[in-house]
Amino acid sequence: MAPQTQRDEYLPPPTERFSLLGVIWKNLLTPWYNFVLTVVSLWLLYAILKPTIRWALHARWEVLPANMRILMTGPYPGEFLWRVWATLWLLGFVVGFSWGVWVRRRERVTWVLVAIPILLAAVSQGTVRLYWLGVLLAALIGWALGRRLRDRKGGLIGVLLWVFYFPAFVLLIRGFGLPEEGPAWKYHIAVQLALYVAALFVGVWAAKASWPGWIWAALAVVGLMGWAGPWSRTLFIGGVVAWLIWNGARRYAHLEGMKRFTISVGLAYIPALIFIFFAYEPLAQTWLSKVNSNYWGGLLLNLLITVFGIMFSFPLGVLFALGRRSSLPVIRLFSILYIEFIRGVPFITILFMAQVMFPILLPPEMSIDRVVRAILGVVMFAAAYMAENVRGGLQAIPKGQYEAAYALGLTATQTMLLIILPQALRNVIPVLVGQFIGLLKDTTLVTIVGLLDILGVAQSVLSNPDWIGTQREVYLFVALLFWVFSYGMSYASRRLEQALGVGQR
Amino acid sequence: MAEQDCQPQATLNKQYAPQVKKQSHARYDQDPIIIVEDLHKWYGNFHVLRGINMKVWPGEVIVIFGPSGSGKSTFIRCINRLEEHQKGRIIVDGIELTHDVKNIERIRREVGMVFQQFNLFPHLTVLENITLAPIHVRKWPKEKAEKIAMELLERVGIPDQAHKYPGQLSGGQQQRVAIARALAMQPKIMLFDEPTSALDPEMIKEVLDVMIELAQSGMTMLVVTHEMGFAKAVADRMFFFDKGQVVESGTPEEIFTNPKEERTKQFLAQILH
Numbered sequence: 099m100a101p102q103t104q105r106d107e108y109l110p111p112p113t114e115r116f117s118l119l120g121v122i123w124k125n126l127l128t129p130w131y132n133f134v135l136t137v138v139s140l141w142l143l144y145a146i147l148k149p150t151i152r153w154a155l156h157a158r159w160e161v162l163p164a165n166m167r168i169l170m171t172g173p174y175p176g177e178f179l180w181r182v183w184a185t186l187w188l189l190g191f192v193v194g195f196s197w198g199v200w201v202r203r204r205e206r207v208t209w210v211l212v213a214i215p216i217l218l219a220a221v222s223q224g225t226v227r228l229y230w231l232g233v234l235l236a237a238l239i240g241w242a243l244g245r246r247l248r249d250r251k252g253g254l255i256g257v258l259l260w261v262f263y264f265p266a267f268v269l270l271i272r273g274f275g276l277p278e279e280g281p282a283w284k285y286h287i288a289v290q291l292a293l294y295v296a297a298l299f300v301g302v303w304a305a306k307a308s309w310p311g312w313i314w315a316a317l318a319v320v321g322l323m324g325w326a327g328p329w330s331r332t333l334f335i336g337g338v339v340a341w342l343i344w345n346g347a348r349r350y351a352h353l354e355g356m357k358r359f360t361i362s363v364g365l366a367y368i369p370a371l372i373f374i375f376f377a378y379e380p381l382a383q384t385w386l387s388k389v390n391s392n393y394w395g396g397l398l399l400n401l402l403i404t405v406f407g408i409m410f411s412f413p414l415g416v417l418f419a420l421g422r423r424s425s426l427p428v429i430r431l432f433s434i435l436y437i438e439f440i441r442g443v444p445f446i447t448i449l450f451m452a453q454v455m456f457p458i459l460l461p462p463e464m465s466i467d468r469v470v471r472a473i474l475g476v477v478m479f480a481a482a483y484m485a486e487n488v489r490g491g492l493q494a495i496p497k498g499q500y501e502a503a504y505a506l507g508l509t510a511t512q513t514m515l516l517i518i519l520p521q522a523l524r525n526v527i528p529v530l531v532g533q534f535i536g537l538l539k540d541t542t543l544v545t546i547v548g549l550l551d552i553l554g555v556a557q558s559v560l561s562n563p564d565w566i567g568t569q570r571e572v573y574l575f576v577a578l579l580f581w582v583f584s585y586g587m588s589y590a591s592r593r594l595e596q597a598l599g600v601g602q603r
Numbered sequence: 604m605a606e607q608d609c610q611p612q613a614t615l616n617k618q619y620a621p622q623v624k625k626q627s628h629a630r631y632d633q634d635p636i637i638i639v640e641d642l643h644k645w646y647g648n649f650h651v652l653r654g655i656n657m658k659v660w661p662g663e664v665i666v667i668f669g670p671s672g673s674g675k676s677t678f679i680r681c682i683n684r685l686e687e688h689q690k691g692r693i694i695v696d697g698i699e700l701t702h703d704v705k706n707i708e709r710i711r712r713e714v715g716m717v718f719q720q721f722n723l724f725p726h727l728t729v730l731e732n733i734t735l736a737p738i739h740v741r742k743w744p745k746e747k748a749e750k751i752a753m754e755l756l757e758r759v760g761i762p763d764q765a766h767k768y769p770g771q772l773s774g775g776q777q778q779r780v781a782i783a784r785a786l787a788m789q790p791k792i793m794l795f796d797e798p799t800s801a802l803d804p805e806m807i808k809e810v811l812d813v814m815i816e817l818a819q820s821g822m823t824m825l826v827v828t829h830e831m832g833f834a835k836a837v838a839d840r841m842f843f844f845d846k847g848q849v850v851e852s853g854t855p856e857e858i859f860t861n862p863k864e865e866r867t868k869q870f871l872a873q874i875l876h
């Protein structure tokens with residue numbers, strides 16, 4: 099029981115006029131022990147700051163501009179550096195567009211985002227300065243466009259822009275080479291794409307009919323029977339994927355906008371064909387020729403591994419979390435074994451194993467490069483932890499939610515996707531973002547398997563005789579970069595929580 | 604178990620005595636819409652349901668009551684297979700409930716359920732709660748689902764709350780949304796498991812009014828409740844459950860004025876005072 103409160107204790111406290119001197123006097127100088135503490139703290143602060151400031155004034159900061167390019171992109175070839183910039187311009191555009199569409203209130207963070215390219219332009223020189231201004235320009239164009247489309251499909255376009263940003267990013271960074279099979283590949287791709295589009299149309303327009311599935315299955319079987327030839331492989335892969343598409347389309351045919359979506363995909367087939375037949379080869383030989391992943395490095399590599407690590411480990415983690423709660427013993431056992439195995443092994447070991455194991459496990463013609471192997475290692479590692487976090491979120495959902503959904507006639511899959519996962523994931527946003535931040539910082543460990551990420555580049559800079567003794571400057575800079583990105587993620591997660599109203603609804 | 608322990612929480616709202624002209628919508632000339640034959644269920648070694656028999660005709664309003672732990676919830680949840688029975692048969696709308704998932708889904712489409720704890724989906728607005736199943740199970744276009752949802756919200760008296768989240772509503776409003784959500788699937792049968800037990804007295808009335816209106820519209824209803832005012836007003840038959848068995852059943856007049864079994868008398872005496 100709370101002690102009885104006097105009635106006048108509920109009255110508002112007498113208002114104090116704020117005065118700086120008053121606050122200092124009250125909190126820092128009286129009574130005597132506060133005064134002593136203040137003096138001691140000031141002295142400590144001085145003792146620490148003085149050498150730091152002296153060092154900062156005399157530090158060889160020129161090491162940073164001189165090596166900025168390799169710190170950012172590692173050995174990425176100079177003639178294609180514009181492609182890295184292009185990913186930033188695109189990013190500026192997409193972010194600007196999203197801002198125009200979704201951010202309606204005045205936000206302080208807007209000014210921070212605008213300030214970033216301006217600041218970076220201010221501290222850089224020559225073309226780099228122009229490039230940064232290009233980012234700003236792209237963002238402004240995107241913003242203006244987003245504002246105009248705000249009430250007309252802006253949201254949908256915004257989502258699509260983000261969806262296509264990541265393939266575009268890879269395309270720009272990696273470029274593409276010419277397939278070895280010769281010119282026939284164009285026809286294979288054209289036929290496969292045609293199958294997919296057809297599957298989508300059949301699925302949406304003949305949603306109730308049950309026969310068309312056999313078409314794709316038959317194609318797959320025919321293809322499988324003659325696996326050796328390139329055409330049969332095309333039929334097999336095309337048939338299987340078309341079957342999947344058809345199935346999904348059939349199931350969601352009733353959703354609003356599905357028909358319009360299908361028609362736009364059908365229309366997109368034409369430019370895709372034109373690209374494949376007329377633009378691909380010239381581009382592959384000139385502007386967009388392939389840059390092997392050995393040449394990717396610096397901060398670019400850290401961010402790339404982080405982004406793709408998150409993008410793939412997240413769905414995989416959710417699947418393992420569901421698997422661990424599955425009623426099918428085989429799936430449950432497999433999930434438990436996977437999660438517990440990965441969690442029992444140090445990350446570095448997994449990175450090494452990913453480098454040496456995948457080449458053994460996969461057929462020799464499917465060799466995958468080292469960066470992809472590193473990403474796979476990161477994904478495998480992160481997925482296990484993700485699974486446990488998501489499982490925690492799933493466990494917090496009351497049984498009544500399942501029962502209400504089942505009682506309405508929803509299937510188990512629909513219940514999971516529409517009712518349970520949205521709530522479970524929303525509840526674990528803080529934990530997941532914590533894990534994403536950890537993932538970002540852990541990407542520095544790929545140095546150990548010989549990839550030139552920003553830390554690897556930093557080490558090679560420091561072993562350069564010209565820059566001996568600049569460890570402090572370089573590592574401080576690297577630390578600052580990581581802090582900026584981690585803080586950005588943490589800030590974004592807090593805003594996301596607010597937007598989704600975690601803990602309020 | 605001591606008698607006192609069996610007594611349900613004070614669910615009887617003595618003020619609630621609706622004055623409705625009693626008129627039954629039961630269509631006894633048709634085939635029964637629910638047939639339960641010798642239903643048994645065990646939780647481990649615990650024999651919860653011990654041979655329940657019941658037939659429900661279209662349009663009937665059935666009230667099920669009895670002491671806590673007597674298996675009322677378990678029974679009603681067997682009818683849409685939220686619980687699995689181990690022996691006996693349940694036939695709903697001509698379909699027998701077995702392990703066949705397709706049959707279970709078909710029955711669940713035709714049987715709406717309202718829970719004691721509402722169980723609304725907290726991440727969806729009221730309107731989304733109601734349109735979810737029509738869109739994803741009945742495959743209606745969104746406009747149609749929303750139109751019907753708004754009509755239902757009108758019917759349960761809260762059209763102005765459509766765009767709020769469940770957490771922003773009072774208990775009574777939430778339960779009415781839950782009723783609208785179940786009705787949106789246009790079910791043939793509605794199950795209610797103590798729909799007013801979690802509500803404050805002043806909210807009980809608003810929910811019961813909706814249920815009475817529903818009963819008068821000819822819906823087949825199975826209601827677990829201790830609201831005897833409601834039972835008197837609209838029930839066609841009442842079933843008294845005790846220790847997993849139907850001890851007594853009959854019309855409200857028979858049950859209230861002339862209960863045959865001693866156990867029924869005792870129980871009614873407890874909750875009517």
Ligand SMILES: Nc1ncnc2c1ncn2[C@@H]1O[C@H](COP(=O)(O)OP(=O)(O)OP(=O)(O)O)[C@@H](O)[C@H]1O
Binds near residue numbers: 677
């Ligand atoms: N999942 C379960 N596992 C084991 N025993 C259970 C389970 N659910 C219910 N029981 C037991 O079955 C018996 C009947 O439960 P039920 O919920 O059907 O009772 P009820 O008549 O609805 O009671 P109340 O009025 O309290 O809601 C109770 O003794 C309960 O303890």
Ligand SMILES: [Mg+2]
Binds near residue numbers: 676
């Ligand atoms: Mg109960």
